[in-house]
Amino acid sequence: MRRKPLALLIACMLACLTAAYATPGLAEAKPTLLTIYEGPKTMVTSPVATVLVNGYELFVYDVMVNHEHIWNANTQPTTTPMTYFDFEGRVQIELTMPGLGHPVESAEVLPLSLGITPEVRDGAVRFTVTEPGQYTVVLNGSVNQAVHIFANPLETDVPDPDDPDVFYIGPGEWVMDAIALQDNQTLYLSGGAVLHSIISVSDAQNVRICGRGMIDGSDYPAWNQPGSYARVPIDLNHAKDVTIEGITLVNSNCWNLNSYSSRRVSIDNVKIISGRQNGDGFTFQSCIDHTVTNSFARTWDDSLVIKNYSGSTQEITFRHMQVWTDLAQSMEIGYETDKGLTLDPEISDVLFEDITVLYNFHKPVISIHNSDDAFVHDITYRNIVVENALMQGDNGFNKELIEMTLQNSSWSTVRDEFGSIDNVLIDGLTVLNTANGKVPASRISGQSEDNRITNVTLKNVSILGNRITDLKALKLSVNEYCEAITIE
Amino acid sequence: MSRIVKTVLCLAAALLLIFPCAALAQEIETIETIVTVVAAPEQTKAERPPCFPDPADNFIPLPDAENLAQGKPVLSGAHTDVYVDKNVNDGKTDTYWESKGFPAEITFDLQGSFSVSTVAVCLNPSSIWEPRVQEIAVAVSLDGESFTEVSPAEKYQFDAATGNRVRIDFEPTEAAYVKVIFTMNSSSRTGGAQAAEICVY
Numbered sequence: 205m206r207r208k209p210l211a212l213l214i215a216c217m218l219a220c221l222t223a224a225y226a227t228p229g230l231a232e233a234k235p236t237l238l239t240i241y242e243g244p245k246t247m248v249t250s251p252v253a254t255v256l257v258n259g260y261e262l263f264v265y266d267v268m269v270n271h272e273h274i275w276n277a278n279t280q281p282t283t284t285p286m287t288y289f290d291f292e293g294r295v296q297i298e299l300t301m302p303g304l305g306h307p308v309e310s311a312e313v314l315p316l317s318l319g320i321t322p323e324v325r326d327g328a329v330r331f332t333v334t335e336p337g338q339y340t341v342v343l344n345g346s347v348n349q350a351v352h353i354f355a356n357p358l359e360t361d362v363p364d365p366d367d368p369d370v371f372y373i374g375p376g377e378w379v380m381d382a383i384a385l386q387d388n389q390t391l392y393l394s395g396g397a398v399l400h401s402i403i404s405v406s407d408a409q410n411v412r413i414c415g416r417g418m419i420d421g422s423d424y425p426a427w428n429q430p431g432s433y434a435r436v437p438i439d440l441n442h443a444k445d446v447t448i449e450g451i452t453l454v455n456s457n458c459w460n461l462n463s464y465s466s467r468r469v470s471i472d473n474v475k476i477i478s479g480r481q482n483g484d485g486f487t488f489q490s491c492i493d494h495t496v497t498n499s500f501a502r503t504w505d506d507s508l509v510i511k512n513y514s515g516s517t518q519e520i521t522f523r524h525m526q527v528w529t530d531l532a533q534s535m536e537i538g539y540e541t542d543k544g545l546t547l548d549p550e551i552s553d554v555l556f557e558d559i560t561v562l563y564n565f566h567k568p569v570i571s572i573h574n575s576d577d578a579f580v581h582d583i584t585y586r587n588i589v590v591e592n593a594l595m596q597g598d599n600g601f602n603k604e605l606i607e608m609t610l611q612n613s614s615w616s617t618v619r620d621e622f623g624s625i626d627n628v629l630i631d632g633l634t635v636l637n638t639a640n641g642k643v644p645a646s647r648i649s650g651q652s653e654d655n656r657i658t659n660v661t662l663k664n665v666s667i668l669g670n671r672i673t674d675l676k677a678l679k680l681s682v683n684e685y686c687e688a689i690t691i692e
Numbered sequence: 693m694s695r696i697v698k699t700v701l702c703l704a705a706a707l708l709l710i711f712p713c714a715a716l717a718q719e720i721e722t723i724e725t726i727v728t729v730v731a732a733p734e735q736t737k738a739e740r741p742p743c744f745p746d747p748a749d750n751f752i753p754l755p756d757a758e759n760l761a762q763g764k765p766v767l768s769g770a771h772t773d774v775y776v777d778k779n780v781n782d783g784k785t786d787t788y789w790e791s792k793g794f795p796a797e798i799t800f801d802l803q804g805s806f807s808v809s810t811v812a813v814c815l816n817p818s819s820i821w822e823p824r825v826q827e828i829a830v831a832v833s834l835d836g837e838s839f840t841e842v843s844p845a846e847k848y849q850f851d852a853a854t855g856n857r858v859r860i861d862f863e864p865t866e867a868a869y870v871k872v873i874f875t876m877n878s879s880s881r882t883g884g885a886q887a888a889e890i891c892v893y
Contacts, residue, residue, distance in 0.1 A: 235724040293725075371744065375731065376735050377737075378740065
């Protein structure tokens with residue numbers, strides 16, 4: 205008995221040593237690899253925010269966003285700080301806000317699912333990340349004071365600048381009217397590059413757009429202003445086998461990453477921030493086999509969009525995305541589902557998976573607005589987390605969490621015929637916060653006996669911490685032209 | 693065990709606890725980092741990316757003379773959408789005229805008699821206007837009624853690499869009116885003739 209305290213003491217010492225030296229960063233001597241980019245010498249870093257990564261200062265851009273959460277043809281965007289770097293390992297991010305005008309008293313790092321609790325001390329926000337991703341810091345509980353920090357993975361497979369099929373744009377500020385990429389060409393936009401231009405891939409195949417740089421549309425007035433017109437930063441038109449990776453699109457004067465009647469398009473780690481009229485994010489019309497992964501869209505119009513403009517849509521996947529919808533819908537199918545007046549139009553085999561909606565301020569988070577005559581079917585939403593469902597709608601309408609309709613709209617082309625919606629699965633929908641602390645309404649509305657919405661299944665729905673297992677608790681209204689609408 | 697031994701062991705244990713905690717706190721501030729800084733070039737304004745040489749160096753040259761068509765009255769048939777004929781001599785290549793079908797005639801009143809020998813037809817020089825072929829003829833008149841063909845219908849290649857412009861030269865001829873006649877456009881995007889600017893020299 206007398207020896208027990210000694211044994212206990214020695215055991216404690218060994219445990220302390222083991223715990224201390226097994227801590228990552230101490231026992232593992234592998235250093236962090238960090239790439240940072242100087243901003244163009246023609247620009248100045250944001251006076252609002254300062255960001256250090258492992259003690260190294262980043263160049264911070266002020267990019268257009270819009271805190272007006274209702275349509276306004278003459279809206280005036282504001283700006284918010286955005287920066288980026290590449291890394292592998294572990295980084296401590298330190299954010300200060302010299303231009304905020306008042307002290308930083310609290311901070312929240314989004315997505316909340318990452319469980320990052322920042323330290324706020326002496327006006328600085330500090331937090332550590334170990335995985336590449338998009339991190340948004342909301343300060344003092346105000347969404348109007350947010351900083352976007354894009355922590356990219358280290359670049360791999362950087363194209364050879366001497367390759368005659370490679371257009372290599374290095375760091376700096378660059379301008380040209382437009383860039384049209386042809387078969388087998390690559391456009392590389394280095395980190396630290398700010399390109400004022402638009403990129404067109406029209407009737408071309410095997411095209412690659414990559415890098416860490418930005419395409420900036422701030423030179424152009426909003427597309428709907430007198431004398432202006434839409435200048436889509438990346439515009440695919442009848443393109444095939446296109447990959448887009450790593451870049452950031454900001455300040456567009458219209459849509460952002462558009463694909464029309466294209467096939468086999470792969471998009472990864474593309475970040476979009478828009479604040480002007482019709483600033484839709486990833487928008488695909490009549491496309492086949494498109495995949496978007498690890499990407500970010502903060503938009504002043506629909507964030508992720510699928511439409512039919514000329515023919516059918518098939519096999520579209522959005523996976524592991526973050527969305528911040530300042531205006532309109534977060535995941536929108538429609539409204540145009542047969543703008544091209546084609547024979548038997550369909551939208552099918554669409555998957556939204558692992559989508560985190562940081563904020564939605566305006567219209568439905570999940571929406572299928574079949575306002576022409578298409579057959580929309582086999583649509584899956586899996587593991588959707590809505591951190592802030594704050595839909596205010598328009599004049600009391602269109603503020604549902606989920607909305608599926610077969611109705612004409614101002615965007616309809618076909619007005620005398622309607623389509624149908626069949627086989628929709630929502631498996632995993634979690635809502636963390638709502639505007640009034642209550643469950644938001646949802647709506648499923650068919651058109652007629654011949655134009656119905658059928659086989660909509662909801663599973664694993666949780667709102668405000670409560671598991672929802674019946675349609676009434678979900679506040680889901682279903683009209684008489686629907687069938688087999690179930691929740692498990 | 694003596695009290696002295698116990699005390700020493702307790703102190704040692706405390707130190708072992710304190711040291712790693714202090715090391716941890718210190719470590720958060722100084723994560724060992726291998727940093728690459730990608731430097732920006734010296735610039736005073738936004739420039740054209742060097743990997744895209746200025747295509748203007750390869751543009752088809754136009755005569756160094758007054759464009760007799762610019763701003764003069766113009767007459768054509770039906771146009772497509774908003775692409776009216778007055779766009780064709782407004783001095784801007786980012787506006788254009790597009791006819792509704794073929795043949796498409798567009799006539800300039802030079803408001804005086806001049807010796808003319810060149811007509812240039814220009815599209816927007818941007819490379820997003822893909823290469824196309826248009827078939828074009830030129831006729832001239834002194835009274836606006838009776839026209840004489842000075843350049844027969846011929847197919848011309850438009851290519852952004854050469855400025856998306858073509859130059860039609862003919863023998864110097866007195867003219868008060870110049871008519872440009874389009875009979876074909878290979879672009880799949882339109883069923884009509886297209887011109888951003890038509891210049892007469």
